[in-house]
Amino acid sequence: xxxxxxxxxRGVERENLNLxxxxxxxxxxxxxxxxLYEFGDGYSVCDYCAGRLDEIAKxxxxxxxxxxxxxxxxxxVRTVHGAREGKFAVMYAMCEPGDPxxxxxxxxxxxxxxxxxxxxxxxxxxxxxxxEFKIDLNKYQETLELAIDKYGEIKLALLTHVDGxxxxxxxxxxxxxxxxxxxxPSILNCAYSMGRLPIDGNDWNIDFVVGSGHKSMAASGPIGxxxxxxxxxxxxxxxxxxxxxxxxxxLGCTSRGAPIATLMASLPHVIERVNNWENEVELTQExxxxxxxxxxxxxxxxxxxxxxxVRFDTPILHEISKNHPRKGFFFYEDLKKRKIVGIKRGQxxxxxxxxxxxxxxxxxxxxxxxxxxxxxxxx
Amino acid sequence: xxxxxxxxxRGVERENLNLxxxxxxxxxxxxxxxxLYEFGDGYSVCDYCAGRLDEIAKxxxxxxxxxxxxxxxxxxVRTVHGAREGKFAVMYAMCEPGDPxxxxxxxxxxxxxxxxxxxxxxxxxxxxxxxEFKIDLNKYQETLELAIDKYGEIKLALLTHVDGxxxxxxxxxxxxxxxxxxxxPSILNCAYSMGRLPIDGNDWNIDFVVGSGHKSMAASGPIGxxxxxxxxxxxxxxxxxxxxxxxxxxLGCTSRGAPIATLMASLPHVIERVNNWENEVELTQExxxxxxxxxxxxxxxxxxxxxxxVRFDTPILHEISKNHPRKGFFFYEDLKKRKIVGIKRGQxxxxxxxxxxxxxxxxxxxxxxxxxxxxxxxx
Numbered sequence: 001x002x003x004x005x006x007x008x009x010r011g012v013e014r015e016n017l018n019l020x021x022x023x024x025x026x027x028x029x030x031x032x033x034x035x036l037y038e039f040g041d042g043y044s045v046c047d048y049c050a051g052r053l054d055e056i057a058k059x060x061x062x063x064x065x066x067x068x069x070x071x072x073x074x075x076x077v078r079t080v081h082g083a084r085e086g087k088f089a090v091m092y093a094m095c096e097p098g099d100p101x102x103x104x105x106x107x108x109x110x111x112x113x114x115x116x117x118x119x120x121x122x123x124x125x126x127x128x129x130x131x132e133f134k135i136d137l138n139k140y141q142e143t144l145e146l147a148i149d150k151y152g153e154i155k156l157a158l159l160t161h162v163d164g165x166x167x168x169x170x171x172x173x174x175x176x177x178x179x180x181x182x183x184x185p186s187i188l189n190c191a192y193s194m195g196r197l198p199i200d201g202n203d204w205n206i207d208f209v210v211g212s213g214h215k216s217m218a219a220s221g222p223i224g225x226x227x228x229x230x231x232x233x234x235x236x237x238x239x240x241x242x243x244x245x246x247x248x249x250x251l252g253c254t255s256r257g258a259p260i261a262t263l264m265a266s267l268p269h270v271i272e273r274v275n276n277w278e279n280e281v282e283l284t285q286e287x288x289x290x291x292x293x294x295x296x297x298x299x300x301x302x303x304x305x306x307x308x309x310v311r312f313d314t315p316i317l318h319e320i321s322k323n324h325p326r327k328g329f330f331f332y333e334d335l336k337k338r339k340i341v342g343i344k345r346g347q348x349x350x351x352x353x354x355x356x357x358x359x360x361x362x363x364x365x366x367x368x369x370x371x372x373x374x375x376x377x378x379x
Numbered sequence: 380x381x382x383x384x385x386x387x388x389r390g391v392e393r394e395n396l397n398l399x400x401x402x403x404x405x406x407x408x409x410x411x412x413x414x415l416y417e418f419g420d421g422y423s424v425c426d427y428c429a430g431r432l433d434e435i436a437k438x439x440x441x442x443x444x445x446x447x448x449x450x451x452x453x454x455x456v457r458t459v460h461g462a463r464e465g466k467f468a469v470m471y472a473m474c475e476p477g478d479p480x481x482x483x484x485x486x487x488x489x490x491x492x493x494x495x496x497x498x499x500x501x502x503x504x505x506x507x508x509x510x511e512f513k514i515d516l517n518k519y520q521e522t523l524e525l526a527i528d529k530y531g532e533i534k535l536a537l538l539t540h541v542d543g544x545x546x547x548x549x550x551x552x553x554x555x556x557x558x559x560x561x562x563x564p565s566i567l568n569c570a571y572s573m574g575r576l577p578i579d580g581n582d583w584n585i586d587f588v589v590g591s592g593h594k595s596m597a598a599s600g601p602i603g604x605x606x607x608x609x610x611x612x613x614x615x616x617x618x619x620x621x622x623x624x625x626x627x628x629x630l631g632c633t634s635r636g637a638p639i640a641t642l643m644a645s646l647p648h649v650i651e652r653v654n655n656w657e658n659e660v661e662l663t664q665e666x667x668x669x670x671x672x673x674x675x676x677x678x679x680x681x682x683x684x685x686x687x688x689v690r691f692d693t694p695i696l697h698e699i700s701k702n703h704p705r706k707g708f709f710f711y712e713d714l715k716k717r718k719i720v721g722i723k724r725g726q727x728x729x730x731x732x733x734x735x736x737x738x739x740x741x742x743x744x745x746x747x748x749x750x751x752x753x754x755x756x757x758x
Contacts, residue, residue: 001449001450001650003443003446003647003650004439004445004446005439005442006438006439006440006442006643006644007437007438007439008410008413008414008417008418008640008643008644009417009438010417010418010423010426010438011417013423013426014417014420020426022421022422022425023420023421023422023423023425023426025421026420026421026422026423027420027421028419028420031387032419033419034387035387036415036419036637038387038388038389038390038393039387039389040407040411040412040415040599040641041393041402041405041406041407041599042401042404042405042406042407042592042593042594042597042598042599043401043402043405043593043594043600044389044392044402044405044599044600046401046402047389047392047399047402047721058386059385059386059387059388059389060384060385060386061385063383063384063385064382064383064385066383067380067382067383070380071380081460081464081601081633084630084631085460085630088630109621109622109631110630110631112619112622113619113622113625113627113630113631114630116620116621116627117630213421214421214422214635214636215421215422218421219421220419220420220421220423220636220637221421221422221423221636221637222601222633222634222635222636222638223636240491240492240495241495242488242491242495243488243491243492246492248492248495248496249496251463251467251489251493251496252463252488252489252492254460256461256593256600256601257593257599257600257601257602257638258415258599258600258637258638259601259636259637259638261387262419264385265385265387267382268382271380271382342426
């Protein structure tokens with residue numbers, strides 16, 4: 001049989017300034033590119049496996065996981081295939097079908113899917129709506145208390161540390177305290193935080209943290225991180241009665257290939273950038289200020305922004321699109337001419353973007369480009 | 380914090396002749412190396428996602444999956460994270476906790492783990508024992524019939540197409556007929572066959588086939604393939620009531636990164652090598668004949684071998700190790716001097732190996748090397 005042409009190139013997205021928030025935290029540093037080269041073949045990390053992926057010494061997955069646990073301040077850590085797979089593993093191991101769990105109203109769709117796959121009922125804490133869309137932790141506590149009253153026991157409460165729509169940062173420590181006071185195991189979805197900003201599982205008193213290598217840890221996807229307190233290891237990392245070395249919830253081994261090699265190679269780089277997080281936020285805030293000087297562009301979510309992912313309401317772009325010969329495509333196309341990509345094609349009422357990891361000059365170039373496009377076309 | 384040195388190199392295993400059966404089918408061809416370069420960053424295949432990984436048109440994951448379904452002769456196909464994740468998805472979607480399923484006695488440990496994770500009871504069809512370790516399909520049928528008599532309904536029967544211990548190839552078509560006659564949904568674990576030899580889901584009347592990209596499809600791990608008949612799509616690929624585009628069992632999307640790009644890039648190469656499978660088996664049989672000329676080396680499993688994975692009983696190596704100054708390590712070390720790796724260090728009573736994809740000269744070199752080592756040290 002003849003194969004079709006699959007177009008397996010990505011020059012445009014790799015070589016230009018990519019504003020897609022999904023892509024900014026997953027760009028590989030040089031060391032990870034080298035690891036990708038070394039471990040590109042098939043089952044490459046398994047040459048010296050004696051039965052447990054997390055115990056492999058060459059490459060030193062075992063030392064790496066120790067370092068990762070130290071970095072995240074958790075007792076145990078495993079790699080999984082992504083944040084969603086980590087959430088499912090925890091929900092599936094901790095709950096029974098039909099159990100209710102409490103989650104925040106800014107949860108990623110994969111949190112809903114993980115709960116649906118595990119057969120759980122979702123009780124939601126709504127966000128504050130226009131224009132902050134914030135999760136009020138008093139409201140979270142109230143919802144959790146009501147749920148306990150109603151059901152007797154709640155086996156899991158989840159908070160999205162930084163959400164993917166507004167980049168709102170929730171207070172993990174407060175959440176950890178609420179849950180621990182109410183004796184409810186807590187899980188923090190750190191897909192947009194772990195690898196960008198500091199995570200302290202023990203200080204925050206969080207039972208489970210999940211992260212995403214491809215989203216925020218400079219790793220080649222798919223890979224995620226699952227950290228937990230010692231008291232849950234027996235439940236979530238229980239061994240097979242038949243294959244006593246193997247962890248059932250992990251199906252034996254998880255990240256058996258190149259992604260874990262890139263995650264390992266990137267750790268020093270990730271530690272360094274996490275130390276530099278405050279500077280990153282400042283640069284984002286400057287970027288937001290520049291765009292908000294444009295009449296008809298407004299940042300949504302909590303202000304000032306505490307994360308590089310920002311969402312803008314852009315009525316001015318929508319206004320322009322009504323009369324522009326290229327309609328809604330003008331913005332995407334004009335940005336692309338300027339080597340800026342990652343904004344959804346044809347969309348003008350709002351956009352979300354991130355300049356994470358760009359130099360100050362690059363961020364200024366992006367802001368000025370948007371300013372110029374609006375000035376060029378606005379009447 | 381300071382990271383330890385993780386030793387993220389693999390020169391020895393990449394550059395030498397690697398006999399590890401786990402590694403032979405996952406070596407990337409040039410095209411896949413290029414795809415790895417293009418799609419190495421994070422969430423790279425998701426630039427143009429409109430909500431469904433399997434429908435992405437750039438790169439053309441949609442056309443690729445169509446071609447893959449044609450290649451495997453199945454109605455629907457999805458990528459998963461590996462064969463084990465595919466098996467779990469099917470077991471979890473098709474069965475209820477406590478349900479019994481029937482599997483063959485040569486099943487991979489991940490089949491057991493997937494069943495344990497899904498809470499299923501395993502009914503095993505034993506293999507024939509020394510020295511063939513064969514799965515007798517009459518015995519399989521008998522076991523399945525007894526199980527149906529006892530439990531009323533069996534929701535799934537699994538056969539390991541080619542097992543990882545002896546390289547025994549089972550008759551998939553016969554298995555498909557047995558299951559369909561008894562009205563039991565069938566799943567074929569093709570981790571060691573899909574991508575090496577032809578798979579024909581429809582002709583064999585198999586309900587589910589699972590394969591492994593990193594093991595046998597020249598892809599960067601972790602990635603697997605799950606193919607199925609149309610009648611099961613509603614069950615295994617059911618959509619989320621809340622996020623109507625997303626498939627629950629897949630947690631929305633599975634292979635969001637470089638592995639799927641390499642799987643796509645490798646498909647033409649894989650199709651070609653599958654067409655060449657008979658030649659591959661002949662070369663393996665020649666290799667086996669050469670080794671069996673050595674007194675004290677004997678192939679186990681069905682004979683002549685029908686797969687590149689072969690297991691040898693090697694009493695002669697064990698004999699040598701008793702008097703050799705390097706004890707059991709002599710074999711590994713002497714092979715390594717000759718640029719041959721992938722045999723377990725220190726093991727002398729038996730070994731399994733594969734010369735899959737090597738040139739005839741390379742295979743002869745390996746066989747002659749083993750012959751020379753034995754001649755050098757045997758009294």
